[in-house]
Amino acid sequence: MEQLKVDFDKVIESLKLSRESINFRKKNFNQFINNGFPNKRVEDWKFSDLNQIISSNIENLRFYTDLELGETDESTFIDKFAHNKIIFLNGIISKVDFSFEDDSKVLITNDLNQNETSKEVNPLVSLNNALVASYIRVTVKENYSLNKPLIIYNITTKKLKSTTINLKTDIVLEKNSSLKLINLCGDNSENNFINIVQNFDISQDAILKNYKIDHKKNSNIKYSYNNINLEKNSISENFIFSTGSKFMKNEINCNLNDKYSSAFINGIINLTNSQHHEIKTNINHLAENTKSYQLIKSVLNDNAKGIYQGKIYVDSKAQKTNGYQLSKALLLSENTEFDGKPELEIYADDVKCSHGATSGNLDEDAIFYLMSRGLSNQQSKELLINGFLLDAVEKITDIEIKDLIKKMIGIVE
Amino acid sequence: MLQIKDLKAKIDNKEILKGLNLEIKPGEVHAIMGPNGSGKSTLSNVLSGKKGYTVSGDVTYFNENLLELEIEERAHKGIFLAFQYPLEIPGVNTNIFLKTSLNAVKKANGEKELDAIEFLKLVKKKASELKFDENILSRQLNVGFSGGEKKKNEILQMSILNPKLSILDETDSGLDIDALKIVSDGVNASRSKESSFLIITHYQRLLEYIKPDFVHVLINGQIVKSGGSELALELENKGYESLS
Incomplete structure (x- = not known):
């Protein structure tokens, strides 16, 4: 200092x-x-x-x-x-x-x-x-x-x-x-x-x-x-x-x-080794008929740590608010950590707000299904991981930029 | 092509298959019938290499020890399992999956992989034979497919991969009569001197459409009776009780 x-x-x-x-x-x-x-x-x-x-x-x-x-x-x-x-x-x-x-x-x-x-x-x-x-x-x-x-x-x-x-x-x-x-x-x-x-x-x-x-x-x-x-x-x-x-x-x-303003925050966190990434959002619904939507997909390997803290605040004036957030994380090694902290703070009575969070490993039955069709274990996992991430990438409304990001992730089509 | 001798399989220390013997020759269609819990699905899982089972006995496939092969190697060598409950794979485009699968098998066999145009031509032809709506192929694999569409998708994969041994695990379950007919037509069209089928079913219904050469009755992890296609009818009339 x-x-x-x-x-x-x-x-x-x-x-x-x-x-x-x-x-x-x-x-x-x-x-x-x-x-x-x-x-x-x-x-x-x-x-x-x-x-x-x-x-x-x-x-x-x-x-x-x-x-x-x-x-x-x-x-x-x-x-x-x-x-x-x-x-x-x-x-x-x-x-x-x-x-x-x-x-x-x-x-x-x-x-x-x-x-x-x-x-x-x-x-x-x-x-x-x-x-x-x-x-x-x-x-x-x-x-x-x-x-x-x-x-x-x-x-x-x-x-x-x-x-x-x-x-x-x-x-x-x-x-x-x-x-x-x-x-x-x-x-x-x-x-x-x-x-x-x-x-x-x-x-x-x-x-x-x-x-x-x-x-x-x-x-x-x-x-x-x-x-x-x-x-x-x-x-x-x-x-x-x-x-x-x-x-x-x-x-x-x-x-x-x-009124009628809307915010969309989608994203992916994809980490290896000891990387540590966090997404923190504060969405403040301060007027009526406002909308927010958030979807965060995380894939963690090795010793990586991922965090999503998403807060939705709804002011007493903000009737008819529509707020949504969903976080899904794939933990691909025992040493990864994912912390999710959803927060809803609501002071209006006529609102639609929801949140959800899941975390887990790849579905072994899905890997078996893909391997039984001739794909290697590695290929099967990559396909499933890319499929998992694609869900969030597909939210991008600009085609050119969506394709750019898909290429950066390594999603082939 | 396939010889199974004294096959035993355990999962979570519970013995499911208790010494199963079966031989399938090229071009033959075998049906395995049996009540719930007799080990039908375990047999199909063990043959296609699913992990989690403790397996003993001998399974020889084209003079090779099948049990030593990885899941995908079995697929490369022509074993295909049509799943009872095909999995929904979000984010994976059906067409891309089909192409990846076909090219993985081709590559393993030293054959030339198909490019996008060649593949599209093939898949269009196969889909139309199965009266399978092409638009479905651009959707995510099995996601939101009806029961019938999922089963048709399995048969479509089978006809594209052109396997030597196809194992159909309760492919008839959840199919209405029209879908059953289409699926059966698809299977019948794939029958040849080289390709064999192992059809696992609960009911005799499917066997009206796909006529088997042999019918085996699986009860409590063992084949208790084998016969021709007439055995299926007999079971339909008398039930499994008479045999156990």
Whole structure:
């Protein structure tokens, strides 16, 4: 922590900030210092002691602004379809490319948004606000739908000096606009803590599809926090593909602020060795006739640990809420652990809310059935596991992106 | 092709098969009839290699010790079990499963694997012979299939894999008369000098459509009586009581 304080002062100096910004960052930094990294005594972190995970994986927590950009690893880029790009290279924006769009309809700003997003202090969001080196806000103007998806690449290289990276993006969708977004990790560095904060403001009738992909095996520790605000009749579709990092916690806080808004959070956690991934969601139904749907499928091998904590909150105003969550986990070795914590907190009386959770091994009879048709044991298991995961992947409404994710998983058709 | 000598099988320390003897020659159709709990399904499971049984005795299949072969090796060598209760496999497309299965068998036998187009042609032909709605093949394997569709799917797999020994475990159960006829036609169409069948059934009904060369009565883990197809009728009239 002492080292981080020294580093923080250097960052403040190097970024040449306004007094107002300095105060904002200092305030956030102090909030982080007062709380520290969350540990298992914090209810939301009881299955993932981040403080312990960081201290046992990162020897010397340092923060630099890596302004010297290395080479971009081209193999990270998706070549299956044309797309707009924002590239973060070692935490610094190295490219912004919206060449498929009408530039009067997509607005880019780089001044850090200093509005408080939440009353409660999230020390990791505070840390992000304090140390973020490069920031981008994308505003999609009214009635505009992007022609091509936007991919935000988060690439790290071996040249990275800092052991922590803080990324922050805000996405604003004005009335009746739409955006398909992929957040793609390309990790080439080792043993870093990567802290990603994204805010989404989705106006009336707007649609956001957000696909979060962490697919390449890497030794990094990641936290991704999404705060989503939904206005009347807007839609937020989220898919989490969580399989690459050593540790990953995806936290989504979603506020259904007005009538007929809906949120979908589907995802898969697919882990080997001693990987440890968590999905934590808070869905807040704050207006009537709002809908939420969540399906999380987990496959755990070796000593892996998977966690899904899903909370559905229904305000007393939010009559006719429809909330659903289902978690299914396959535990393929005796040493795996899956923790599920569904929570329903309901203050309205005319609602439809349900949750379910199952965990177990592959069905031996199903393996026998497939092997009796000539498939090897390995082939049978792969087919069953892919079939298990496909259930969640099929929820992706964008065909192109669905196929991309299927290929990444290794589902053949 | 298949010789079973003194076959015993235990599960959870309970002896189910208690010294079963049977010989099947190429081209023959054998029916095994017996009351509930006599060991009919255990016999089909043991022959196709299901784990969990303690097995003793000799089972020779084309001069090889069948009991030493893995489940999938038995499939590669032409043994096919049509399940009494075909499993529902969510997320696995029926067509992809059929192609994976056929190509696994072909590969093991050193034959050329079928590409997507060749496979589609074959599966269309076989499906239409069985009056099997092609659209069902693009659905998840057995998921939401009716009882009849599941059984037809088993027979479709059988006709695609073209096995040497087909074991039909109560394929007639849960079939209405029309489906029974279609399934029987499918089996009859697969009959040849090389392919043999072991039909396990509770009732004589199926044997009206698939005429067996031999009928065996399995009671309490042993074959107590063998005869021609007329034995099935006799059982229908007198019941198993008279034999036990």
